[in-house]
Amino acid sequence: MDQLLIFDQLLPPAEFNQIGPYLRTKQGYLFKHSSLPGEDKVFWSTRLDSALFRQQLPDVLKSRLNCDFEVVRSYSSALTFGLDTSFHVDTGNNATHTILWYVHEEWHKEWGGHTEFLVDNKHYYVYPQPNQFILFPAHILHRGLPPTRSCHRLRQVVAWKVIMKNPSVG
Secondary structure: OOOOEEEOOOOOHHHHOOHHHHHHHHHOOEEEEOOOOOOOOOEEEEEOOOHHHHHHHHHHHHHHHOOOEEEEEEEEEEEOOOOOOOOEOOOOOOOEEEEEEEOOOOOOHHHEOOEEEEEOOEEEEEOOOOOOEEEEEOOOEEEEOOEOOOOOOOEEEEEEEEEEOOOOOO
């Protein structure tokens, strides 16, 4: 699917390995976020309003993607066994894109936790590879799938909602 762009290693390993612990200890995840308004299906989430997530990391992303964008919102969400999200779109605006960055330090295939996309009645799955990031139009239906029972870690993502200033990416 050409609307879904997947990139490896946003940050060098030494820098990347500081992000997950920082989010778990400094940011204070709250168990109250849902994918759809009024939904009682909740998961862990925290807003990311610091310069690191609003300016410094987006600058790294802009360089990697060779594009310019405006950050509308940044947050982190986390899933544990039994928690998933509902299919949703982030916005109906065609200029808005979502960037998901998997920030857990370790992940095994048997732990599940894929991101599922639904496009033209076809399902696409992205394995939550640590330090990998995905760029996609925010109007695409998607959801986070839960880790399996054998996983005793948080499936953590940082998400940016961005408005592209130039349409060519990559």
